[in-house]
Amino acid sequence: MAEMTQPRELFIHELRDILYAERQLTKALPTMAKEAGDDELRQGFQDHLDETREQIANLEEVFAQLGERPAGERCPGIEGIIAEHDEFMSEESPDGQVRDLFLTGAAARTEHYEIAAYTGLVAMATAMGERGAADLLKRNLTQEKEMLKRAEAIGKRIGKAAVKETSAA
Numbered sequence: 001m002a003e004m005t006q007p008r009e010l011f012i013h014e015l016r017d018i019l020y021a022e023r024q025l026t027k028a029l030p031t032m033a034k035e036a037g038d039d040e041l042r043q044g045f046q047d048h049l050d051e052t053r054e055q056i057a058n059l060e061e062v063f064a065q066l067g068e069r070p071a072g073e074r075c076p077g078i079e080g081i082i083a084e085h086d087e088f089m090s091e092e093s094p095d096g097q098v099r100d101l102f103l104t105g106a107a108a109r110t111e112h113y114e115i116a117a118y119t120g121l122v123a124m125a126t127a128m129g130e131r132g133a134a135d136l137l138k139r140n141l142t143q144e145k146e147m148l149k150r151a152e153a154i155g156k157r158i159g160k161a162a163v164k165e166t167s168a169a
Helices: 007-035 039-066 076-092 096-127 131-168
Strands: none
Touching (some): 007 039, 076 096, 096 131
16 A cells, blocks of 8 residues: 555545445344344344444445545454454353343444544544535434444443342342
8 A cells, every 4th residue: 555645545544444344244233133132232233234234325425425436445443343242252152131231332342433433534524625425424423322322221221130130149
């Protein structure tokens, strides 16, 4: 890769990174939905899969607005989060509420990663005067923040129930 010297180059790089991440999540979310024992958590993963597909469409529109090809670029960050999930699930074989607590944590880690990416992208798009791109990226950012709140609320509820059951036993 050539030396990156222009803000637009970084912006395109970061767009490709998050596009790759979102595409990887469309593969991971169905698995997480199947793993979830809690109905609300399962539905959250299913709902977020639909949102992730919308986010990919938004990203593809941003690329179109910029006259760029919507190509993903390997994202080690999301690969690490997915690998951590896969390793934990295979090595620890968590059951019931422990599994669901882990899944809510995995969801929160993912959302934090995406929120950081979209926050930076919105700032860059705004600074470059790319209003249309900024608006589309803000939509994605808003959805990620909402999913984080949802995952945290579900995790809190499951955690309280698990502690209550453990204390009663």
